[in-house]
Amino acid sequence: MNLNPDLRYRLAVASRALAAIGGGYALSAVTAALLAVVLPMQPAEAVITATLLSFIVFCCAVLWVFAARTAWRAWGGIVAPGMLLGAGLLALRSMS
Amino acid sequence: MDVLDMIPLPFLATLALTYSAWVALSLAMDRHYADINGRGAEPSAILRKRGRWLGTLALTAAFAVCVRDSGWGIGPVAWLGTMTVAALLLVLQLCYAPKSVPRTGKPALWLALLLTLLVLVLQG
């Protein structure tokens, strides 16, 4: 793509912001959802633990997105774990 | 013992201990040693070691005083809060009156020892 550098920079920032905020939230949400049913505790306890941890996951996801050297790695680091955890959730749901 | 009830001994002891600790630790640093003793002055290796040991010891003692007084829940919280205030005080002192730091640091250490002893003895 032959965009001027200013526009390219802005698009790159926008892409990473989307990955961080939107993708990060989605990743932490699916983490919370999976942990809440997988942790070997009373349901209420598992939900609380999962939710408490999810904010830390969100924070780490944001840091990852902006630390990653390329845009591919930035998005990949969010999408890949997200899909893995999502698949786990679906598997659990179909089993129960 | 009514008057003594009013004076928060553990807090004062903690404050004195953490303040002394920060003084000791800062004196073991190039920049602040130079603030007090002139540009280019560097603390000797022995002074550095002593400063760090003393500082760490005093911070640990402060932690013990806090936990002894308020338990394992509130104790660490009080310790962190007092460390913050003592550090802020020292930052201002190093900035605006660096040469006064040795003059206040030494008495603070003795005061800290005295207050800690008082806490141990009177609030056994």
Added chain:
Amino acid sequence: MREGFRQSMAWLHTWSGLLVCWVLFLVFCAGTASYFREEITLWMKPELHASHAAPITNAQAAQTALTALQAKAPDASRWFITLPAERSTALRIGWISPPPKDAPPKTRGKFTSQIIDPLTGEKMPDVRETRGGEFLYRLHFDLHYMPALWARWIVGFCAMFMLVAIVSGVITHKRIFKDFFTFRPKKGQRSWLDAHNATAVLALPYHLMITYTGLVTLMFMYMPWGIQTAYKGNQESFFADVFPSARNGKPAGKPMPLTPLQPLLAQAEQRWHGIPAAGITINHPGDANATIQIRRQEEKGLNYIQPSVQFNGVTGALVSADNEDIGGANATRGVLYGLHIGHFANPLLRVLFFLCGLSGCAMVATGALLWAVKTRQGYAKKLAAGGRVGFGLRLVEALNIGAIAGLPIAFAAYFWANRLLPVAMPKRPDAEISWLFIAWAVAAVLAQIRPDRRMWQWQLWVGALLFMGIPILNIFTTSSHLGVTLFMAQGPWSVAGFDLTVLALGIGLALAAWHLGRKKNATKKTGKQGLQEPRETSEAKLQEAA
């Protein structure tokens, strides 16, 4: 973002901080004030300053409250009683009126609350209506002039940004140990950075704690997905498990008299080995399905979750004892929540929290100012050649003045309005709050018109004079001013404390304004508008920022 790790974290730190710093400043200032919300409310109700006669037992207070509720709100669906405690000696009752018959379904009933005289049950006479410190507390998460839900999402969003800013800030701060005690004034941009670093690093445990725990307080709203999967979407069931004391069954429609409260209170306090009750909630009073829930007073521990007992409202039989055995995760949540609201803190610890909160305000303010100073320096050549700064910088500089220097003016206006508005005027609490926002709006608009050093000075002076003027205003408008509360030692101590604190904050603001006015030899050659010289010491900064 293709640079090294530290550099990318520096970029992230700047932007995650800058985009939300003005909201965060409000949240920090209002939140820091909340540590003393009960004391602020008391100050704002001078009619309550005279001390009461003999202290009253919980049983007597509860009975008075019950009689008053039966008289004032016989048809209510829920009654609330808040018993007198150490920090708030008032006896408060509240009730939820059932919504009118023709209201749409799921309409919440109207909530009314009153402070009553513990002996007569009558509404405290002529106490001026004010939301007091409670308003400042609510302001820091419910904001104002918008639905609470929106506000909480906004504040949560900003809190998450703040968490990222803190962590990225620590990662990017290479010299965190070397610069631990460093503050070098009068060095322009370097001094702003030092001030930002000092206020941030020295109170770092606090900042991390308050941000994360802030998210925890509304965690189920921000992240309901665990509940969705584990409880298959049944939120009610989850809340019943985690908040058993909030149970509120359905009315039976059959009127039955309420069982006497005294024996229940005695039973509860005996169960808690003498620790008194803090409050009573009565669900569906006068109905066959009435239930009475009694909460224990908060004990000196970090966990905010307190045991409570639930009784059948007609027979007085014990239905359940809740929260006596809390699971590990729930206890963790309770401790985190407790750390945020800080109810466990004795007055000394509360002051330490307050100082750390002020440090947080200063951290946010110095961060915003640092960015503006740094960016303005980037324009030095362009300005020297007669150019102008970009839109972004001008906006930030104007917002900085309006949001940072304007906020003390706003808060001061709130306190001034409390003293000056007529006691018996209608909608008084709303009027006081309006004054806060009117003053703030004026400051913000003026700042947009002329975002320069003079405007900073001007607004800081106004804030300083307004704050320092509060104790003086107190002399002319009440009989519980410093002359009485402090010098004649008649108390209440918290009222004297308030007067002294606002005085100190005012002095801090004045120092800042004065410092700005001293035209020292410019360290930069441009010497034009904008803040190129550091304003003041960290300490004055702390006080000015509140």
